[in-house]
Amino acid sequence: MTGPLVAVTRAVDDTKAVGAALAALAQAGDIVLLSGDLGTGKTAFTQGFAAGLGVTEQVVSPTFTLARDYDGRLRLHHLDVYRLDHLQEAIDLGLAELTDDGGVTVIEWGEVVIPTIPPDYLEVRLSYGEADDDRVVELVTVGVRWQARVRSLEAAIGPWRGGT
Ligand SMILES: Nc1ncnc2c1ncn2[C@@H]1O[C@H](COP(=O)(O)OP(=O)(O)OP(=O)(O)O)[C@@H](O)[C@H]1O
Ligand SMILES: [Mg+2]
Structure with a gap:
């Protein structure tokens, strides 16, 4: 891929819809890393992603629990590693086993754990856009699974394509 795929959303429901559209492509063992500043929509994206997997339970921010699991077409492991202070804690989380149990793993602030996971994941970078409710969603594939x-x-984010 030459550069990131770029989508622009204009409301929280758009970001959820992008998440849902990507969830339709998810396969067992996939990893999605979410990066982006506070409040850019990582949890909102995950809520949409979960809905796209057919999760009916309400997805809440796992900030204080690190990890929550949900049942859907594929099992969803939702992690938020913002509070991890040391890489060793990420290793102790057992990410390798989590990502290997037939579910899909979505990790907020995921860039922190890159050294502890296989170099094969989808990175979703969220950032603020021009207007208050605008968000720029960039997709970067690392490794062969998502590539x-x-x-x-590209087709999944078609309705929100923007940038380059
Ligand atoms: N286009 C948009 N996409 C996503 N969220 C939006 C958008 N416009 C406004 N918002 C608002 O931004 C906030 C995003 O919050 P959310 O908890 O999803 O962010 P986060 O990246 O998970 O934050 P944190 O870093 O605290 O985990 C929500 O209050 C949501 O309503
Ligand atoms: Mg969050």
């Missing part, structure tokens, strides 16, 4: 689906990713 193989890059055309589907």
Whole structure:
């Protein structure tokens, strides 16, 4: 891929819809890393992603628990590693086993744990756009798993395509 795929959302429901559209492409063992400043919509994206997996339970921010699991078409592991102080804590979380149990793992502030996971994941970078409720959503594939689906990713975010 030459550069990130870029989507622009104009409301929280758009970001949820992007998450849901990407969830339709998710396969067992996938990892999605969410990066972006406070309040850019990582949890909102995950809520949409969960809905796209058919999760009916309400998805809440796992900030104080680090990890929560939800049942859907695939099991969803939702982590928020903002509070991790040391890489050792990420290792202790057992990410390798989590990502290997047939579910899908979505990690907020995921860039922190990159050294502890296989170099094969979708990175979703969220940032603030021009207007208050605008968000820029950039997709970067790392490794072959998501790269193989890059055309589907492109199609999935079609309604919100922006930037380059
Ligand atoms: N286009 C948009 N996409 C996503 N969220 C939006 C958008 N416009 C406004 N918002 C608001 O921004 C906030 C995003 O909060 P959210 O908890 O999803 O962010 P976060 O990145 O998970 O934050 P944290 O870093 O605290 O975990 C919500 O209050 C949501 O309503
Ligand atoms: Mg959050």
